[in-house]
Amino acid sequence: MAKAPKIVYQCTECGGTSPKWVGKCPHCGEWNTLTENLAAPESKNARFQSWAAETTQVQELSKVTAQEVPREATGMGELDRVLGGGLVDGAVILLGGDPGIGKSTLLLQTIALMAKKRNVLYVSGEESAQQVALRSQRLGLNADGVHLLAEIRLEAIQAALKQHKPSVVVIDSIQTMYSDQITSAPGSVSQVRECAAQLTRMAKQMGIAMIFVGHVTKDGAIAGPRVLEHMVDTVLYFEGDQHSNYRMIRAIKNRFGAANELGVFAMTETGLKGVSNPSAIFLASYRDDVAGSCVLVTQEGSRPLLVEIQALVDDAHGFTPKRLTVGLEQNRLAMLLAVLNRHAGIACFDQDVFLNAVGGVKISEPAADLAVILAMLSSFRNKPLPEKMVAFGEIGLSGEIRPVPRGQERLKEAEKLGFKRAIVPKANLPKNAPKDFPNLQIYGVDNLQDAVSLCRDLADE
Secondary structure, three states, rough: OOOOOEEEEEOOOOOEOOOOOOOEEEOOOOOOOOOEOOOOOOOOOOHHHHHHHOOOOOOHHHHHOOOOOOOOOOHHHHHHHOOOOOOOOEEEEEEEEOOOOOOOHHHHHHHHHHHOOOOOEEEOOOOOOHHHHHHHHHHOOOOOEEEEEEEEHHHHHHHHHHHOOOOOOEOOOOHHOOOOOOOOOOHHHHHHHHHHHHHHHHHHHOOEEEEOOOOEEOOOOEOOOOHHHHHEEEEEEEEOOOOOEEEEEEEEOOOOOOOOOOOEEEEEEEEEEEEOOHHHHOOOOOOOOOOEEEEEEEEOEEEEEEEEEEEEEEEEOOOOOEEEEEEEOHHHHHHHHHHHHHHHOOOOOEEEEEEEOOOOOOOOHHHHHHHHHHHHHHHHHOOOOOOEEEOOOOEEOOOEEOOOHHOOOOHHHHOOOOEEEEEEEEHOOOHHHHHHHHOOOEEEEOOOHHHHHHHHHHHHH
């Protein structure tokens, strides 16, 4: 009688296993992350003997020669900005995003542009060759030199890499790949981890710039084991509202460049086009004669962006006032309301408060505090803020307004887009403000009370 396959329960976060299902993972402590899988049989041939056989000498760090890593431009300017200048040979990149957001479109455009100079390979695990060809025709791409492989078996992909020796490879997607050495289904933790490890190993050994496409869960995290993000060199997230034409790509991790960079694309009939001035997009519908609106100068990596912050403060019609934010941190809103009550004497305990960062951009830096406070005050009093005004600054629990990094760059961006006034922390005041910013009046404030009084005086002018 055939022996029944052994069942194990594997954590989707850390990859740890348990012989039986439990609510809390015994390895990482996460709840409800154990999934049922077939236990992988023990392999008699060690697949990683080549690593163990290689002799590596211990070196002194001060004697190691550091060399500048050469980069190859992809032809997509906004993608190059996020990557730090372009692709690096041997680098492995993980691109995650919601279904239908445009990940495959972006990479197909990129691979078609790079095929003019490099040997490229597009591995499609979700679509047939005919479907990829139809997308290429729809986008009007020149597909000459683009090699295509519709395959999900790891061993077949490895054979194709050894045969064609490409310099740039796209794996679409890593969750569809499977290895014959593992009995679990494609997309399981063990399959994703093993396939990613094997492909990463080949990329490093052969000097291939490899891009993995990753699915995301309902919480917005990349599906599969968390170790997947640790294996790769760069982690990118493709964001945006499917009802909008604009997409944003953000670097969360980058071993070859700065993290937290942001690239902006516009979805057109011929694919994704880079947006060189995203501030103009975010302020396309901005009106300075409406109460509850304030323009924030935020910093995304090396790029300053102007984003409109909208607030609506209205009488609560239930027992518990509502607090809702879109694109901003909800816990930060609760803290700012408490500071507003304590240090400015404005109570909103009986008011519903709604906040929105226009354009679908997500703002996490505390420099948005001052703009959020001013937008809420404008809505609460039903009085517009002074026209052509921007604001930025972090607010502490004692009501002080703290400086933020790169204040000069933020002010230059505001002046370039035609704004006339700026309320900033006093520590961010430029030393030569009239000379460096001739068309911008800059006001420095120390605390929340000063900011509130200044806005009232400017509005009364």
